[in-house]
Amino acid sequence: MIRWTLPAALAAGRWALSRRRRRRRRARPVELVPWAVAGAAAGVSASVLAEHRRATLLRGRAVLVTGGSRGLGLRLAREFGSYGASVAVCGRDRDRLDRAVAGLAGRGIRAHGIQCDLADPEQARAMVEEAAERLGGLDVVVNNAGVLRVGPRATMTTADLEEAMAVMFWGPYHVARAAWERLRESQGSLVTITSIGGHLAPPHLWPYACAKAAQVALSEGLAAESLGTGVRVTTVVPGLMRTGSHRAVLFSGAPEREYAWFALCAGLPLLSMSADRAARRVVRATVRGHGYVVLTPAARLGMAAHGLAPGLTQRVSALAGWLLPAVPPEPEERPGTEAAVQGVPGQVLDALTALNEDAARRLNQPARAGSAPPGGGASEPDPGRSA
Template sequence: MGRMGAVLGVGFAAAAAAAAWRAARPAADLTGKGVLVTGASRGLGLLLARGFGACGARVVICARDRAELDRAVEDLGARGVDAHALVCDLRDPGETTAMMTAATAHLGRLDIVVNNAGIIQVGPLGALMRTDFEEAMDIMFWAPMRVIEAALPQLRENGGHLVNITSVGGKISVPHLLPYSCAKFAAVALSEGLDASLAGEGVRVTTVVPGLMRTGSHRRAFFAGVPAREYAWFSALGAGPPPISMDAERAAARIVHAVRTGRSYLVLTPPARVAILVHGACPQVTQWGLRMMNRVLPASGEERPTSGLDASRRADNAFLRTLTRLGDDASRRFNQLSPNGSGEEAAQR
C-alpha cells in the first residue's frame, strides 16, 4: 500500500498543480465557431450542443433518427442555439462522407468536431456474439476515425479542435460490458495518439474520459443474457444518485470549459480518477475487484440483446425506481424518450 499511496499522492499533487495552471488561462471565445457533434440528438451529445451553442457557436448535430433530431433542434432553438440537424448512420462510410460535406457547407467552416456517438451492450460473454463486438467497434472506433479523416484538413487549416468522448471503460475493462470496453479502449488509444501526432500541426485534441453519468442512457442501452437482471445492476450504477454517478449537465459544462481552455485530457468523476490511478499502480488489485464483481453479476442467460425500455419493464420494482429516480428524470429531460414517454426508438439498432 505504500507504493500505491505514493503514486496516488504524486498524482493528486500533479493534478492540483495542473488545475491551478489551467484556472489562470483565459477561456477562448467560441462566438461564430462551427461545431459538429455526433450522436447529439439526445443524452450527453445534446447537452454538449446546448453548451457550445450557449457560448455563441453555430452547431450541427447528427444522429440516425429524424424524429429525435427534430425534437433536439426544437430544444436547442428554444434556448437560442443556432443548430442544424443531419440524419446520418455513422456505420455507413458513404453516409458519413455526405454528412461531413453537408455539415461543412452549412457551417462554412469546421472549428470543433466532437466524436460522441456510441452504443452500450450489457451482458455476460456467453450471451454476446462477435457481431456485437463488430458493431461496437464500428460505431465507437471506425466511425470516429472516418469523421476525423474527413475533418482533419479543415481543422489543420483553421487551427481547430478535436474532442473525443471515451470512457473509464476504455481504461479499465468491466465485465458484462466487454464490447463497449474493447471499443472504448481503441477510442482512448486513437485520441491519445492523435494528441501527440497532431501537436505540431495546430490541431488541439481533447480526450474526455467520463465515469458514470446520469445521461438517461440506461433506457437506450441493450441488455442480453437475463435482460431484467442486467438492467437492474447497470441502471442502479449508471443512473444512480451521487456520488455514484455524475450530473450530465455538469459533465457537459466541464467538457465545454475544457475545450475553451485548451485542456488535452479530462477525467470526469472522482471515482473514475481514483480507479484509473489504482489500476495504473496496482492492476492486480483492480483485476481482483473485477473478478469479484463478475461473480455477483447475473449468471449467463441465452436471450439476445433487447432495449433498455423493454428490460426496464421486466425489472420494474419500487426499490429500483427509487435508486434510478434521477437517471429516469434525465431520460425525460435529455430526449431519451419520445414525447409520450414510450421511447419507441429505443428498439432501433
C-alpha cells in the same frame, strides 16, 4: 547565581516572544470577514470573467457533435450553443434528430441535424462535409456517439463487437480524417468522449470496453502527433454519467436483472456525474485546449488503480463479474425501454435512480414502453447551469 538566572531569563523572554507571536497570528473571527468577502468577490469575478472569455471564444464558431440527438451529445450541443456557437448534430433516428434540433432552435441556437450512421465510412465522411458546408467551416468536432450492450460475454456475438468498433473506433477515425484539414485551417479542436471502460474492462460490457480501449488509443495517438499542426486534441474520460442512456442500452441474458444493476450504478448520485456538469467540464476543457480530462473521481481512482496494480484490478473486476447475473437457460435480449423491473423492487429502483430518469426526459431519450414520447427538452431548463 548567574548560572541559572541567565538561562531562566532567556527562556522567559523566548516564551513571552512566542506568546506574543501566537497572539498576533490568532486573528479574531471578525477580523477575517473582510478577507472572506474579498475572497468570495475574487472567486465570483474569476468565474464571470471565465464565462465571458468562453462566450467570446465560442461566439459564431462552428461545432459538430456526433451523437448529438440525445444524451450527453445533446447536452453538449446546448452548452456550446449557449455561448453563441452554431451546432451540427447527427444520429441515426430522424424523428429524434428533428426533436433535438427543434429543442436547440427553441433555445435560440442555430442548429442543423444530419441523419447518418457512423458505422458506414461513406456516411461519416459525407456528414462531416455537410456539417462544414452548413456551418461555414469547422472549429470544434466532438466525437461523442456511442452504443452500449450490457450482458454476459457468452451472449455477445462477433457482430456485437463489430458494431461497437464501427461506431466507437472506425466512426471517430473517419470523422477525424475528414475533419482534420478544416480543423488545421481554423486552428480548431478535436474532442473525443472515451470512457473509463477503455482503461479497465468492466464485466458484462465486453464489446464496449474493446471499442473504448481502441478509441482511447486513437485520441491519444492523434494528440501525440498534433504539436505544430494547430489542431488541439482533447481526450475526455468519463466515469458514469446521468445521461438517461440506460433506456437506450440493449440488455442480454437476463435483461431485467442486467437492467437493474446497470440502471442503479448509472443513476446513483455519488457514483455518477450529472450530464449538465459533464458538459460544462467538456466545453471548458475545449476552450482552454486541455489535452486530457478525467470527469469523475471514481474514474480517476479506477485509472490510478489499474496503472499501479493491473493484476489486482483485474481480480476485482472478475469478482464483480461473478456477482453479476449468470446466463439463464433461455437468454433473452431487450432494450432498456422494455427491460424495466416490475413491482416493488422496480419502485425502489425508480426512487434511487430518479435523477437519471429526469435526465432521460430532459435529454430526448426514448420513452419507456407505454409512456408518452419525450419532447426534445425544448422548453425545459438546464438545472445544472447554476449548480
